[in-house]
Amino acid sequence: MKNGMNFFKKGKWLFLILIALLLLPNFLKDEPYVLHVCIIVFVYVSLAQAWNLIGGYAGQISFVNHTFFAIGAYTSTMLLIYLNLTPWIGLFVGMAIAGCVAYVLGFQILHLKGHYFAVATIAFAEIVKLLFLNWRGVGAAYGLSLPLKMPSFYYLMWSSKLPYYYIFLLVAIISTILIYTIDKSKAGMYFRSIKQDEDGAKHKGIDTRYYKLLAFVISAWICALVGTLYAQYILYICPRSCMDIMISTKCILIVLFGGLGTVAGPVLGAVILIPLAEYTRIKLGGGGQGWDYIIYGLIILVIVLYQPQGVYSILRRCKKNVQKMLRS
Amino acid sequence: MDLVYLILQVIINGILIGGVYALIAVGLSLIWGVMEIVNFAHGDYLMAAAFFSFIFWSYMGLDPLISLPLVVVIFLFIGFGTQKFVMKRLIDSPTLITIAATFALSLIIRYGFFVVFKPDYRVIRDPLLQGSLHISSISIPIAKMVTLLIAIITMILLFSFLKYTKKGRAIRATAQDREVAKSLGVNVEQIFLITWGLGIACVGIAGAMLSTFYYVFPLMGVTFVLIAFASVTLGGFGSVHGAIFGGLAIGLIQQFGGTFVSPALKDVFVFGVFILVLIFKPKGFFGKY
Amino acid sequence: MYSYYIRGKLKKNVIQVNDGDVKMKKEWKRISFFLMTIMLASTLSGCIGEKEETPAPTTPAPVEDIKIGCIWPLTGDLAAYGAANKRALELAVEIINNKYPDLNLPLAASEGLPNLGGAKIKLIWGDSRGTPEEGRSAAEYLIINEEVVALLGCYQSAVTETASLPAETYGVPFLNPDSSSPTLTERGYKWFWRCTPKAIDWTRNALEFYTDINEKFDANLHTYGIFNEDTLWGVESGDWLEYWADEFGFEVIERVQYPHETPDLSAEVLRMKQANPDLVHIAGYISDSILYVKTMKENNWLPKMVMSGEMIQMSDFLDALGDDGNYFCLTILFPQDLVTTKALTVKLNEMMDERYGKTFDDPSARAFTGLFVLADAINRAGSTDPAKINAAFAETNIPGEKMILPWAAIQFDEKHQLKAGGYVIQQIQDGEYYTVWPWELATRDIIWPMPSWDER
């Protein structure tokens, strides 16, 4: 992972942020709610990075990522409940299953273009959700409650939030580094070329189907990984909560807000939007009833209309302008 | 009830609800076909139209059937407004951007109504259209029947507009190839404006008719929008008869699946057939105009 | 890497300077506009937040307010319930915090909680949005950041399930006034209390009712049909109905599970019509119930009786359906007509109507009661120490006359579940709800069977 290391070489400030993130929980020991928000931010950083790969780089608008997330969550939870298998193994089984599903699904529908692919993924996600809602073997609408076995490293369950904080931080970092590596790699170049002009990419001898599948499967892996850990954290999963299409939609909005097809975009988006959503929900959700959604909608609309490249491009431009000013 | 009657009833139910879906889908299809924008806020325009009908009924005592022209005109202008103030800037944007924009619109409309009208369930009571026709043991709800009728009229009008008027032909030309249309001197901006107006007016009709037999609720759009997507894609986007075909097909699949196999899985059949069609016939059964 | 390689050769700046200036100006315009909008949005949110948060001006509290966290679906598709509960709870707070000597409710006569020096109750609201994880995160926020003394909520069983987790972890009492899933109190939680009967109770009551009908009218009811939606609550209710139908010797000939908030229910109704059972039970939220009644009418079909849960007591049901809503039966905890004999309930209903133009319904009456049970426990504990409150809960004994609900008393068993508290069955007649069962409590005779659509 030599390229991955470049990530750290790039700027010392990244190091500083990392250290700050590692030390942060020490100050937040008595603020589990803030920790919870941090964890949700990390969850969405990872999920948004996963979406960024298939949507931002390869240009396929997928509304099915939450299904892979749910597959991860369900697989490990089922294994834990029925076979008493540690989620550390369940995690890989979940990733494998999600990968297979992504492969089969992608093989069938990745040739669809633009909206068609998007609508097909919505339909598939709905089918899976409806089947799970009616499938007694996986708890149907009852959902699955994880057996409490805390605290235990083996069962990946703690009563404190700290270990979860570090685990989700790790996952967020891993997925970001993965996307960074891909961004700088040949595959990243191919993904972007597919997004811009798929036939053109084919004419350059790129096996577009293979690379789209690759992006889709890797994306599914990350989602499934996060799904497993999320189930361990939230301790209860049901189709209506973890197969909610809003999860995918949120990922899309986060990526769009931060900057499509950039490594920093999903991070920025999640760091800004998730706490903002939490804040508006708490400030307004109770009294305002729906105002938070309206504000959310307005922000997205403004971004889309005036700054479709996302917040990251603003920052980059500011940086450039500042440099220019300093030079002159 | 013996099997023949049952099957007949299911077919009638399917066609009636299919007519509703078709009416909802046709506006979506128009916008989708001409501008290549999937309007995720479509269901919320539907909801808004139903609310307008409800408001006319509760404050002015106008039956939805009577206030229908009013609602249509209002929604025509709402459509113009949407294009003028929001979508105009996004004409050549990537798919994702338009999806996000319409999604944001959807949130704003949905929760705007939510804030103003509070999440109560409302029903227009004793509308002109109520009760059912009973032919031996088969029953045909009048409200849905009239909706189907209006759907058919709307589509005939829309179809003739697209086929026989100058503007209609310009719309079709734009749908087929925007650049060529531009080079032929078609005012594409204006065409987009008309398209949005017509598309939203169609969903206005659908919403007004829906309010005669469905409850009115700020979040009701979500229920219909996925079905509308499926109808449009099944029929092939950008075609009027495609939307009719898609709506009816989905209505029938839903009713047959729901009645004879399992109601819980009725939408699984809908989406299942839909995905299969996408895989094997990605352009739907009818292409563009 | 290749950029390094090329950079040596890069000498000319390709962008023209003039062009760049214009571009930059435009960019800055854009950026500043963007920033302004964000600022506007946040100020907007601040304003609204403040406006909503200002409590009703009362005399300055002598002691610190007692914060109670309330978690209900205030947005999302179940927001109607959240809104109703919010109204009821605000009234309850008003009653507890001020002197209402003419109301025979616990703590009404005094200002605040007397054992805590007249401390006032303050409600802090959390929005579950009807989803389990939001419910949990709201609970966490309320416990940690708002340091609430206790939690109330959350209506949906699935949300209660997750929202009570942090309460258990942090040792904060959680009182659930309105979720009926039996599993909730089977988890053996130390801090979780429920002052409402479980699904197992009302489903049994429904079947007992039909057994009684069989006796009374010699009705020979035998076949049973269940509509249930595919949420946790719906499926669980359906399962229990099926269980009790078996126990009481009825035959479930059709069970239709349908997607929550579906656009159309013709297939479901047709299926049921095809099976044509004597009795039908609807376990669905109000939106779907309205649609069911309409679709049954369209199909011109009714069984001998249709029973529903307390959902259809929400005023929306009759507002929506008018006369078509007549003759339906419902199992209910809070029969308004029964309590008209209770001066207390009449008075409260009046107050509610005066303030909000709405009266109590089942969920809001339960939430209302819940707050009094909680306030009573805190008052008896004499402190905000959670352990003491928890101990006080165990000794809760609120007599029936001090309640809005028609129960004998509120007491908890060793599983922290409400001991007594049964359901009655009401029928809608002439647009009003009348209690018809148990026979000895009936305020009107039941109209049996319900007249078909043609006969109305």
Added chain:
Amino acid sequence: MSKKCLEVESLTKRFGGLTALDEISLHINEAEIIGLIGPNGSGKTTLFNCVTGFLKPDNGRIFLREVNITGREPHKIIQEGVSRTFQITRVFPELTVMENILISIRHKEESRIRSIYKKSNRDEIKKASELLEFIGIAELSDQPGGELSYGQQKLLQLASSLMQDPSVVLLDEPTAGVNPTLINKIMDRIREANEEFGTTFLIIEHNMDVIMGISHRMYVLATGKIIAEGNPEKVRSDPEVFEAYLGGD
């Protein structure tokens, strides 16, 4: 010189009732520049699409260096060494010029999975820079492709088509819409590439002067059939060709 590089054998392609290509047979020897001319709609671009696998021919076979490539998937055919450019330029607007060229390397099946962490190696970058030097837009290598002028994009297309050491390069109207000075430049580059690297070209071109000047041999296509073949002089004097052009448009 007589070794065949690309050979097309009685290729037929129909669209519904329309026969776009009718029993076309042609061959290109190594290091030859072949001109392909014909009136609009005569099936030139269809022929390109069939050769590159984007259209499946109804009949006939295509050999690349004596390997049958008929009916293979496009990316496989291109990996075999057929590269092409388009009539309307088709560069990736958001990739840099450098990336636009790097993307055109010959892709190897076995290293695909490793591409997610591998970068372009030094050799590839060196070669790409040389190509950029060769066509004279090296100083633009960090610009996004979309910001180039039309002519520069044409040059970029040419460069990227040379990147993968192709057996044969199919150029679809390399000079269409380009100003005369740049036309000469493009033609010089093509000639140079042919002379220095021995690259084989098949060029569709409407500009007769240009194509006559550069081609070693020419084929003339009209309504899906080859109506003439031979060196430029021969084609120029062929009355059938003259008629096809006059009658065609």
